[in-house]
Amino acid sequence: MSKDLFRNRYQVIRIINVRFALIFLMRLFYLQVISTKYVALANNNAIKELDVYPTRGMIYDRKGELIVFNEAIYDLMVTPYETKKAKGFDTLKMCELLGITKEDILARFEGMKKQKGYVRIPNVFAKQLSLKDYSRLQEYMYLFPGFYGQVRTIRKYPHRVAATILGDIGEVDDKQIAKSMGYYKPGDYVGKSGVEKVYEKELGGKRGKKFSFFDVNGRDVGSFGAGEFDTLPISGDNVIATLNIKLQEYAEKLMQNKKGSVVAIEPATGEILALVSSPGYDPNLLCGAVRGKNFNALLTDSLLPLYSRPTLATYPPGSSFKPIVALIALQEGVQGVDYGYPCNQAYNASGVIVHCSHPHPSPTNLQYALAQSCNPYFCQTFRNSLEKNAGMTTAQSYDKWVKICNSFGLGMKTGIDLPSEVRGNIPTVKYFNKIYGEGRWKFATIISLGIGQGEVLTTPLQMANIFACISNKGYWITPHIVKKITDPVTNKDVTHEYEKHIALIDKLHFEPVIEGLFQVVESGTAKAARVEGITLCGKTGTAQNPHGDNHSMFAGFAPKDDTKIAIAVVVENGGYGSTYAAPIASLLVEKYLNDTISAKRLEMEKRMIETNLLSKYGVKTNKSAGMSVETEE
Amino acid sequence: MNKVINTGWEYLRGDKMIWMIVIFLFIFSMLAVYSATGTLAYKMQVGNEKYLMKQIVMALGGVLLMFVTHMIDYKYYSRIAQLLWFISIPLLVYTMFFGTELNDANRWITLPVLGLTFQTSDLAKLALIMYLARQLSLKQDQITDFKEAFIPILLPIILTCLLIAPENLSTAAILFCTSVFVMFIGRIALKHIAMLFGVSVIVGAIFLAFLFLLPDTMLKGRMHTWKNRIENFTQHHDSDDEDYQVQQAKIAIAKGGLFKLNPGGSDQRNFLPQAYNDFIYVIIIEEYGLIGGAGIVFMYLFFLYRCIRIVIKAPKAFGALLAVGLGIALVTQAMINMAVAVNLLPVTGVTLPLVSMGGSSVIFTSVAFGIILSVSRNIEEEKTLETA
Incomplete structure (x- = not known):
């Protein structure tokens, strides 16, 4: 049914x-x-393309002293499966060697479990062990089956200076990854600032590729196709910097506990001899495992140690600007070297009163005016430049004046090979027309420019650069930090030709101005900084600062003939230029030219080193300088 | 030796072909489980053979259970069915509130004395199909009547499925479909089945709309999993960011090749989660190729054919419905497991009967086989009586 x-x-x-x-x-x-897709994916499980990282190029100073190198450190890796197969390892010895507890060991194994399939792949057990720790461990490696050390490198800075210039490396960000057209991958390290960033292409080298067989347990069981598909990594090129690391160290020492900058340039070549941003920090702070923590501490420090002052900070140049004012007047023929102007301690520009900083006899010529830094004299000189120019209106004259300033690299970028630089400011005719209206401003309106105040702003780098230009009697070479690039394998050098810029001043006008700058140190405002046997020329500056005490400045060069070094020093809130900036500059020049400081001046050296202006910046201690990293000898 | 096997074979009653299918599947199960549990064995810090031994014990226990259940006269199962179904309902409720949580789902309960963990839905499934066979056979006289037959038969189905659904939606859905199949075989009027089909489609559509139109924050418990699995299946089908499990399964299939034999040589067992359980079928394909995969499919189809053969021969409606109902339930489950493995259906947690490693699933599957064999044994014996 x-x-x-x-x-x-x-x-x-x-x-x-x-x-x-x-x-x-x-x-x-x-x-x-x-x-076919899944067959391809199946291969993916077996043959893996691995990146082989090149060694990053090293950095040397101009004398061949190594200033940045790679240090081998070791990550202790463990493959739990192999450890288990061998019935465990000597935990007691491991604790003793690494200085950890048994609980730490358990916690580390526990931490690995986040990774899929962690048992059969190598996991990081201890990160970034120094060579010393690792070699101690290596002796006992037989007690730790499944463990092995993997070499990595981190940057090391034996001199612990020039942090902002040399820069640092860190993990590549998304924007760079996108821009690199697939070259960079997340987790790659690239230069983040300074020389490391600008010369990333040269220092970074080229990644190689290695094809390896992996067994089902994720173990590398040898190269694929006898390595014929592999490409070797190309090591990064070495960079020879223009820095004199000894001078750099000395400059940072002199600048300790003060905010400010030092820029030293070799005028003939435009090579940067020292570039100090103070307060600095130990560049080793931003290497390896401690980077993240330290970076945040530096970032939040009120003294802004990460800020590269020599190229980013701008100040009114004050009296240090007077040589330029003088040169333009001579060039335009509005006054001669012998031009005299009576100083009665005040200059009345149609009701605007400019005082002189100190009493001195009336200047009878340009040299004396420079030596005494007479404000009324240069106000008048500036006025002459604007009003006595034959056949030109004030605005036309001023336009010319601006153009000549620009030819010294003022109000524009110098083109230094560092990632960030600002233009400073030389106000234009257009700017004043906008503020006051066309034809409604005259010399009296902008008189403060004549003494380096008002809208004019310069970076310490620009200051050093104009004095390099003066010492060269009319030209300057683009300042730069890298002398040459060397291929470590072939030893071939690549040097870059740097542009020669011509200042719009005839050569003959420089002689009297240089003589005046020489008098500044010999007998003028900076005579305290005079060095026996060195023909130091320069100009002090005291930049008015609406936020606190005046900035102490000095810029100059030495020797007078056949100049070897041009220098600019800024000590923020340091008061008169002759107080700190001039002595520090003179010490640096003496050190650079004579290699020692004469006995007479040791007391001054000590005073400069010990000067502590931190209280003026509202802090008690320099936190960043206090931070340190343990380094292995 | 031969004699021992022969005498053993002699004791087995019922359809010998079904016995052979069972043994074939168990052998495959042991091979595949042994191969696939290497990673699990390591994770659990036990020897590689531990899971094989467990599976052998389970298989032997399963055969023993089949033997015992097939020796019972199938007519007793009518009463047992009723009893089991009445027990299964409170057990399901208990599981929902006090069950052991695994992957966010309360599916398991632990028997207090034996310490045995089992999935309540496995029991409920068996109980419902048996109960359905009983109800259908009892109502055969007025089977086309809406009020007298359709509704009383439908209600237990809906009750059981609703109780399983919150924790194990796919099992509930499969059980519901299987039940409708059994109702169809049991001669429920086609128009009623059509009506049921229509209502189901509407309810299903409302449910899906509810799942996808409500913001994620309003979804509770397992709803996220359901939504994810459906989305993964519909949106990332064969695309690059498909679900890891699905992709690894496909890789295993691709590695299998047509005729390649590579027993114990699966690589994917190390990459594929649940390789020994829900995805055992792809490991079989990877190690035994398309031939092995087709062999398994053929075994289940052959099993269904043998069940239907029992139905044709069965003198009583209850026996026929019991055999075909359980047969359909097992084969549907197998088909769905394999369809998931080849990514024809979204990921569900359904095991491959007799092949997947798993405790309670083996027990209830064995009981189901035993009952089918019991029906076939009775038919054979009655036939012998008739001819005698």
Whole structure:
């Protein structure tokens, strides 16, 4: 009876099931035979393309002293499966060697579990062990089956100076990854600032590729195709910096506990000899495992140690600007070297009174005016430049004046090979027309420019650069920090030709100005900074600062003939230029030219080193300078 | 030796072909499980053979259970079915509130005395199909009546499925479909089944709309999993960011090749989660190729064919419905497991009967096989009686 009952209906079920089975047999056939994608993915599980990282290029100073190198450190890796196969390891010895507790060990193994399939792959057990720690460990490696050390490198800075210039390396960000067209991958390290960033292409080298077989347990079981598909990494080039690291160290020492900058340039070549941003920090702070923590501490420090002052901070140049004012007047023929102007301690420019900083006899010539830094004299000189220019209106004269300033690299970028630089400011005719209206301003309106105040702003780098230009009697070479790039394998050098900029001043006008700058140190405002046997020329500056005490400045060069070094020093809130900036500059020049400080001047050196202006910046201690990293000798 | 096997074979009653299918599947199961549990064995810090031994014990226990259940006269199962179904309902409720949580789902309960953990839905499934066979056979006289047959038969189905659904939606859905199949075989009026189909589609559509139109924050418990799995299946089908499990499964299939034999040589067992359980089928394909995969499919189809053969021969409606109902339930589950493995359906947690490693699943599957064999044994014996 049931035959009739069910016959028709069970057929339906059978057909449904057979159809269903057929459908997925077809699906199986598709996945196995027709679609190639998963076969390719299957290979992915077996042959892996691994990146082989090149060693990053090293950085030397101009004398061949190594200033940045790579240090091998070791990550202690563990493959839990192998450790387990060998029935564990000597935890007691491990604790003793690494200075950790048994709980730490358990916690580290626990931490690995986040990774899928962690048991059969190498996991980091201890990060960034020094060579010393690692070699101690290596002796006992037989006690730790499944463990091995993996070499990595981090940057090391033996001199612990020039942090903002040399820069640092860190993990590449998303924007750079996108821009690199697939070269960079997340987790790669690239230069983040300074020389490391600008010369990333040269220092970074080229990544190699290695194809390796991995067994199902994720172990590397040798190279694929006998390595014929592998490409070797190309090591990064070495960079020879223009820095004199001894001078740099000395400058940072003199600048300690003061905010400010030092820029020293070799005028003949435009090579930067020292570039100090104070307060600085130990560049080793931003290497390796401690980077993240330290970076945040430096970032939040109120003294802004990460800020590269020599190229980013701008100050009114004050009296240090007077040589330029003088040069332009001479060039335009509005006054001669013998031009005299009576100083009665104040200059009245249509009601605007400019005082002189100190009493001195009336200047009878340019040299004396420079030596005494007479404000009324240079106000008048500036006025002459604007009003006595034959056949030109004030605005036209001023426009010319601006152009000449620009030719010294003022109000524009110098083009230094560092990632960030600002233009400073030389206000234009257009600017004043906008502020006061066309034809509605005259010399009296902008008189403060004549003594380096008002809208004019310069970076310490620009200051040093104009004095390099003066010492060169009319030209300057783009200042730069890298002398040459050397291929470590072929030893071939690549040098870059840097542009020669011509100042719009005839050579003959420089002689008297240089003589005046020489008098500044010999007998003028900076005579305290005079160095026996060195013909130091320069100009003090005291830049008015609406936020606190005046900035102490000095810029100059030495020797007078055949100049070797041009220098600019800024000590923020340091008061008169002769108080700190001039002595520090003179010490640096003496050190650079004579290699020692004469006995007479040791007391001054000590005073400069010990000067602590931190209270003026509202802090008690320099936190960043206090931070240090343990380094292995 | 031969004699021992022969005498052993002699003791087995019922359809010998079904016995052979069972043994074939168990052998495959042991091979595949042994291969696939290497990673699990390591994770659990036990020897590689531990899971094989466990599976052998389970298989032997399963055969023993089949033997015991197939020796019982199938007519007793009518009463047992009723009893089991009445027990299963409170157990499902208990599981929902006090069950052991695994992957966010309360599916498991632990028997207090034996310490045995089992999935309540496995019991409920068996109980419902058996109960359905009983109800259908009892109502055969007025089977086309809406009020007298359709509704009383439908209600237990809905009750059981609703209780399973919150924790294990796919099992509930499969059980519901299987039940409708059994109702169809049991001669419920086609128009009623069509009506049921229509209502199900509407309810399903409302449910999906609810799942996808409500913001994620309003979804509770397992709803996220359901939504993810459906999304993964519909949106990332064959694309690059498809689900890891699905992708690794496809890789395993691709590695299998057509005729390649590579027993114990699966690589994907190390990459594929649940390789020994829900995805055992792809490991079989990877190690035994398309031939092995087709062999498994053929075994289940052959099993269904043998069940239907029992139906044709069964003198009583209850026996026929019991055999075909359980048969359909097992084969549907197998088909769905394999369809998931080849990514024709979204990921569900359904095991491959007799092949997947797993405790309670083996127990209830064995009981189901035993009951089918019991029906076939009775038919054979009655036939012998008739001819005698």
